[in-house]
Amino acid sequence: MTGYAVKHSIRAEDIRILRKKLKLTQKDFAKLVNVSQKTIERWESENRDITGPVTTLVHILNEYPQIEENLRVPEKEYPIRLWYMFKSEICTIIDVDERGRKVKIYNYTNNFIKKAFGRNEKPTFEEYEEFLESRCFPRQRDKIKLVLEDLNLPFYDPFMIIEKTEGRMAEDDFWIRIER
Template sequence: MKHDVKQIIFYDKDKPCTRIYADFTLQTITAENLTDNIIKTAFGVKLKPIWDDFLDFLEERCIPRQRGGLREYLDVLGIDEYDPLQIVQKTKGRMAEDQQWLEIMSIDGEKLKNNHLADS
């Protein structure tokens, strides 16, 4: 089975803080903190986040679902519906109130066969 796997690096300014591997086929993730500053990490004190934590994290890096003018915002991004992954792919998860952002890369899931993500 071919897996849809993305590597997501969560940055604070230019410093990588968390590396995430997300398998969208199996809906599993693994995360590695690259800093000791828990406030700067993607999942805070959660050392073993689950898929729902990941989905919440993506949504936290987006415009709120209830925001006025949401339809116009999505139109500007070229997105048909509210989809946090698509939004952060377009915006890099940048928010006005902080200097954190995401780098998202699709990777070949076959290369992860020996990685514990494929076994989750």
């Protein structure tokens, strides 16, 4: 292999142009590229070559600016937000209104196996409830009262169980963080 068609270095102006193209503040751009705001300030103020992985990232974002929008985490739409994770990777964000029985999802992966609802982009509230139950031990489990007692739960409720267990299962690396 001979190499890649990516610049080895970029300049302050390249960063500024991209940031303005994406309509991001220095703070927001820093979050996107996983560096401190001070680093962005330094990159934009110094007149020297900037090297490292950010050069490839700037190239990709210039060619495919929609990636920034695809990665953006929206404001919480409903009272409850679940973060469906694979190890440390955000796979799906699920906003839930239990009273209104509404669900809205945001997928951050193209891998259907990692998406909370697979190919289903608009799950119903019933499908959300089925998903929660799929991340818990079975209702018919032997000696379930002892398991619930260990979790300090009065009855079988998938949401309450996930609050305690993070929906972790012995056979996979998926888990759920709940935000109220």
